[in-house]
Amino acid sequence: MATFTKRGDGQWQAKVRKKGYPVQSKTFKTKVRAEQWARNVESEMDRGVFLSTSIAESTLLSELVDRYLTEVAPSKKSEADIKVRGKLLKGKLGDRVLAAITPLTVKEFRDMRLETVKGDTVRKEMSLLSRILKLAQQEWDIYLPRGNPVGSVAMPPKGKGRDRRLQSGEQERLLREAKEYGGYIEDLIHLALETGARRGELVNLQWANINMLKRTAILSDTKNGDDREIPLSSKAIEVIERQPHHITGFLFPIRGDSVTQAFSRVCQNAKIKDLRFHDLRHEATSRFFEMGLETMEVSAITGHKDLAMLKRYTHLKAEDLAKKLG
Template identity: 40%
Template sequence: MRWVRSEETTIDALQNGDDQSILDELSLGDLMVRYRDTVSPSKKSHRHERNRINLMLRHPITQLKLSDLSSGYFARYRDDRLRTTGPQSVRHELNTFSIVIRTAKIDWSIPINRVWLDDIRKPKIPAARDRRLMGDEYERLMEAAHGSQSIHMSNIIEFAIQTGMRVGEIASLEWSNISLHQRIAHLPDTKNGTSRDVPLTTMAVQVLSQQHGYDREQPFPITKHGIGAAFRKICKQAGIKNLRFHDLRHEAISRLFEHGLAIPEVALISGHKDFRMLARYTHLKAHNIVHKLG
């Protein structure tokens, strides 16, 4: 394997006490491959990270030796990628470079004196989406969902609005983790790596009750990709533009605030650990909070 060869080179150079020869021998790609094959597999998001690293390895910057790298090369990488890729994805790639280089410096004893990524500007994150259901969109959405080929989509849409769960959480939900009596849905494996209990509204319990009998293990026996594809067709049928399934999570979280829940209470339901990130998902409607004002 490529990283095994680079490791042997590193060991030989370290034994000879020649820092410069290590930097002359190893390329940025060598570090990326070693990280991909040894560190990334232990992470929850390893599939996404592996795919990202494989994509990044196609860029000429990864062929440069460590001794030749500079912040300027990474700035040019940033500008090059921004021509074809969104700023959020480019930020992820730059962060991956930074993590790999820090790992090599701290954990692998590669004599790197600086993390070049610290000296370049990251692309600005685009403004958070503020898309919520407007006017009669809910009614049109549900009407189209009831008429769709997927018998589960109308309940899935309603459940998403009632709980604020992500599409992957809905698709992986199991009956064994649901208590209709206690009105709790337990999510043992979430995006941020921790479990959480989601309190269920009366409507959410009603939706789940309607799903009994379809599948013994899952209330919604459909993959997250299947949900996404079906939702896009439903929106097209309903004549609704610029609405993504994830926007239903925005809708749900905003409704929780409009119902008067405090930030920690909403965070408990949504699973957000950073209240600043929670704010990005929250878009209140002014007319729904007027009654709270004196």
């Protein structure tokens, strides 16, 4: 049964009561719209398909993002990146209630962001928005009347993967400046080139997981969630042997962001442009193939489960292939 009450501000409040359902109420500027809404609600209740949109109509996206950052993000390895993207979503769309976020809203957000950042960045931002809205529906019992609007909007095309490799003379300059810079950065560069390990895997490597007799190391809690045992070359053993044992048990007691900062300064001092620490993983992986290792052997070292993803790391130098061809 629906009732209608005229409020002091000239608006009309509609209330629908039906056994088995919580009371539904909503305020409108005219009685005609209030009656129309009430008829729709009663009809859906009669047919057993009614789902309340009240939470979606009263919850701001900023509130949902905050909940995701508090309850979900801390369990993710990419928590820091998620927080940055979450802050951006709050700044651009946070003042909208969930029910007002439509495919057009998402499309306008996508196009606006593409004016200032690359497509891959926008893809990650849209993906985070989609994950948050999906979780709201599946786990937080929030009914979105239009479903997940991100799914109706085309993602920007994937950008070309980086294929930056060390050029002639760059490794020597890089290591020279790293030695001059001091700290752990020189040996981190050496070990990255010898193992293809990620920055996070190297700074989380502990002495307890290194077997000098077997010449292996276990990388724990890697990007894909699994531990990985990797072989250690003679050069890698040499680098490890000269490290002092720290009370923390870590081979390199240094934060990942400190590694990035040091590497950036070393590159600047070496006058090397557009080189990131992660590019050393790409360089190492490519070198494994140039040594003659098979795809599955390289995968066992680098931890790539998607061989298609591994393929983009195999940018073998044309001049080296020419020598093999004779």
